Amino acid sequence: MSNSIHKPWRQRPEVLLMLLALATPLSFAMWMGIINNFTVERVGFTGAEKGLQESIREIPGFIAFGVVFLLLLIHEQRLAIISLFILGIGVAVTGYFPNVWGIYIATFVMSMGYHYNETVQQSLQLQWLEKDTAPEMLGKIVAVGAFGAAIVFASIWFLWEVMGFDYKLLFLIGGGATLAVTLICWLAFPRFEQPVKQNTHLVLRKRYWLYYALTFMGGARRQIFIVFAAFMLVDKFGLEVHKVAGLLLANQLMTMWLAPRIGRFVRRFGERSALIFEYCGLMLIFTAYAFVDHVWIAVALYMLDHIFFALAIAMKTYFQKIGDPADMAPTAGVAFSINHIAAVTIPVILGPVYVYNMMAVFLIGTAMAFVSLILAFLVPRTPKPGHETLLKVKAVPQPAE
Numbered sequence: 001m002s003n004s005i006h007k008p009w010r011q012r013p014e015v016l017l018m019l020l021a022l023a024t025p026l027s028f029a030m031w032m033g034i035i036n037n038f039t040v041e042r043v044g045f046t047g048a049e050k051g052l053q054e055s056i057r058e059i060p061g062f063i064a065f066g067v068v069f070l071l072l073l074i075h076e077q078r079l080a081i082i083s084l085f086i087l088g089i090g091v092a093v094t095g096y097f098p099n100v101w102g103i104y105i106a107t108f109v110m111s112m113g114y115h116y117n118e119t120v121q122q123s124l125q126l127q128w129l130e131k132d133t134a135p136e137m138l139g140k141i142v143a144v145g146a147f148g149a150a151i152v153f154a155s156i157w158f159l160w161e162v163m164g165f166d167y168k169l170l171f172l173i174g175g176g177a178t179l180a181v182t183l184i185c186w187l188a189f190p191r192f193e194q195p196v197k198q199n200t201h202l203v204l205r206k207r208y209w210l211y212y213a214l215t216f217m218g219g220a221r222r223q224i225f226i227v228f229a230a231f232m233l234v235d236k237f238g239l240e241v242h243k244v245a246g247l248l249l250a251n252q253l254m255t256m257w258l259a260p261r262i263g264r265f266v267r268r269f270g271e272r273s274a275l276i277f278e279y280c281g282l283m284l285i286f287t288a289y290a291f292v293d294h295v296w297i298a299v300a301l302y303m304l305d306h307i308f309f310a311l312a313i314a315m316k317t318y319f320q321k322i323g324d325p326a327d328m329a330p331t332a333g334v335a336f337s338i339n340h341i342a343a344v345t346i347p348v349i350l351g352p353v354y355v356y357n358m359m360a361v362f363l364i365g366t367a368m369a370f371v372s373l374i375l376a377f378l379v380p381r382t383p384k385p386g387h388e389t390l391l392k393v394k395a396v397p398q399p400a401e
Helices: 013-043 047-062 064-070 076-092 100-128 134-162 167-188 206-235 241-291 295-322 325-356 358-376
Strands: none
Touching: 013 047, 013 076, 013 100, 013 134, 013 167, 013 206, 013 241, 047 064, 047 100, 047 206, 047 325, 064 100, 064 325, 076 100, 076 167, 100 134, 100 295, 100 325, 134 167, 134 241, 134 295, 206 241, 206 295, 206 325, 206 358, 241 295, 241 358, 295 325, 325 358
8 A cells, every 4th residue: 555645546545544534523523522411401311321321332332343244244445434324324313312212222323333433444544554654644544533523513613602503403414424425435436455355253362462451441441531521521510512512622623733743653652652651641630530620620631631542543553563464354343342341331330430429430540541551561662473562472473364
């Protein structure tokens, strides 16, 4: 794929990757931007219902290993586009179900499209991008996604505060925008062949154990941010729709600027340094969440927390360096499932805890970041097959069957 820059845009797989990255937040960012206010104001959610909803949302991520079996029937590129279509439909219909079970069902449909699309996108990125330039290209892809999300959050503020649109119409616009870009991805691009034929069975390898462990802990800490930090801003501090949209817009604008630079940081200093930096920062942020009593301090912490999401580039390129080329697709599915073991259980367990002791939820997040930090110290400075961790150096393994 290294010479694709000289080809027309329709024949460049990295352009398709960027369009896929753009399409996802057009609906998902709309959903994230207004779902807390919608469920609190129109459905009467408390922390308990919110926790259950988030666990339902994460179930498709838990069964993301099913991508491996779908690849027996559907080409990866086509599966990504079908998943985007399901995502757009799920978001578009959310506003038509202002009741608890309607929200749960729409959430599951939306999430099925989102998680399967994310799984396939990650696989395609690791297959189509060159290892030497992958961190920087992934940073650009993250920035494109942030641009799409920024457009959505600016639109939420304008359409809600200025135009007076209701929740139903906002969900419909977000879902429809994803469907429009999905159509372009379907019609404008040829089918790109994979550099290496992917294994179409479940892959669990002992030498990937550190990647699996980091992935599991990442799913755990991510829920503290997505579920409880975001819900706290509405539940405890009463942020209104347009203010939440403004905050999320600011986050995405920062990500647009920072993501390419974070990609260069990962390329220059390596995955080990990037991950250690991430988890040290998260320990401080989660501890501060537990004691915050001022809305603007909470907003600042939320923005800092969001910045660290771009460092997920380091996790992807770490696996790209240690993994067999034929394992990219099956391991992407398995990794999403491992990530979501924690994601499915933590919201429903910590939802009642949040109701009775909000501080405890965020201190648990601090402990999770500390465990991740310990694991990050086991990442080699130059990871490669046979040198996946610092605990044991093995001979270079044979290619995957």
